[in-house]
Amino acid sequence: MGASGSKKTVETAMKHCTLWKADRSPACRAVMMALDAMNLSLNEVDVNMDKEQHKSSKLAVMNSLQTLPILKDRQLILCDSHAINTYLVRRYCDSGRLLPKDPAGRSLIEQMLHYNSGVLYPKYRAAAYPILYDDCRYVMPQHVCEIESAYAELESMLVGRTWFGSCSWPMLSDICICATVSTLNVMVPIDKTRYPRLSSWLYRMSEEMFYLTANAKGLGEFSKIIDCGHVVEEEKDKDKENDGPRTSIKRRSFTKAQRSVVGVL
Numbered sequence: 197m198g199a200s201g202s203k204k205t206v207e208t209a210m211k212h213c214t215l216w217k218a219d220r221s222p223a224c225r226a227v228m229m230a231l232d233a234m235n236l237s238l239n240e241v242d243v244n245m246d247k248e249q250h251k252s253s254k255l256a257v258m259n260s261l262q263t264l265p266i267l268k269d270r271q272l273i274l275c276d277s278h279a280i281n282t283y284l285v286r287r288y289c290d291s292g293r294l295l296p297k298d299p300a301g302r303s304l305i306e307q308m309l310h311y312n313s314g315v316l317y318p319k320y321r322a323a324a325y326p327i328l329y330d331d332c333r334y335v336m337p338q339h340v341c342e343i344e345s346a347y348a349e350l351e352s353m354l355v356g357r358t359w360f361g362s363c364s365w366p367m368l369s370d371i372c373i374c375a376t377v378s379t380l381n382v383m384v385p386i387d388k389t390r391y392p393r394l395s396s397w398l399y400r401m402s403e404e405m406f407y408l409t410a411n412a413k414g415l416g417e418f419s420k421i422i423d424c425g426h427v428v429e430e431e432k433d434k435d436k437e438n439d440g441p442r443t444s445i446k447r448r449s450f451t452k453a454q455r456s457v458v459g460v461l
């Protein structure tokens with residue numbers, strides 16, 4: 197059973213909330229997966245990072261770090277995927293499915309969020325940015341070693357457990373780690389024989405509906421850049437610019453045919 201539970205709950209539309217995001221960004225995909233796992237829908241604005249739209253004055257006023265994602269909920273502005281996700285869960289989802297209510301259970305999840313933010317994400321950044329921004333064509337050997345050592349750590353954390361959370365289903369920790377690890381896996385494929393638990397965990401995550409609706413497409417975009425470099429997709433950009441903000445519901449409603457294009461498992 198997925199994090200959103202077996203019963204289909206009524207979609208909650210939050211018209212007062214806007215998320216600025218780019219699908220290729222793992223931090224943005226972590227927020228999109230959490231939204232979909234909670235069945236929440238808000239306005240979503242696609243930001244073209246290749247055109248440096250995330251550095252525009254409009255966004256820089258909200259986030260001087262010039263990074264994505266950015267969430268605005270009325271007067272509140274948050275600029276870190278982990279802070280956004282814990283806020284959204286605490287504010288809009290009281291089931292305890294993604295983040296336990298008891299302090300001990302919650303701390304275990306938060307510990308993994310800190311690991312994602314402080315250890316995994318910097319490894320992604322170090323390996324991917326030279327390819328995304330400096331015309332580097334491959335993952336440099338020192339970064340391959342760094343990523344392999346993260347896989348070894350994650351493998352050891354999965355001894356005796358199925359998920360990175362404290363329960364028998366995927367929680368917020370799994371979602372945030374999955375956004376990063378599925379992206380690292382594109383650059384340094386996880387060796388099933390060396391990391392059997394980690395590779396099974398990622399497979400289980402890839403079967404979750406929120407992975408399909410919120411992670412698969414952006415991961416496909418990222419893979420394309422890693423494999424072939426930047427392809428300027430003018431037509432696609434034009435569509436996005438003309439469309440303006442869209443809701444999470446619209447993003448989720450992509451067809452079976454589109455799913456096979458993004459190579460959903």
Ligand SMILES: N[C@@H](CCC(=O)N[C@@H](CS)C(=O)NCC(=O)O)C(=O)O
Pocket residue numbers: 221222223224245250262263264265275276277278313317
């Ligand atoms: N700790 C932040 C990291 C945010 C971050 O670095 N986002 C990347 C995209 S994944 C970004 O916007 N980078 C700016 C750039 O590429 O210029 C989070 O989890 O939200």
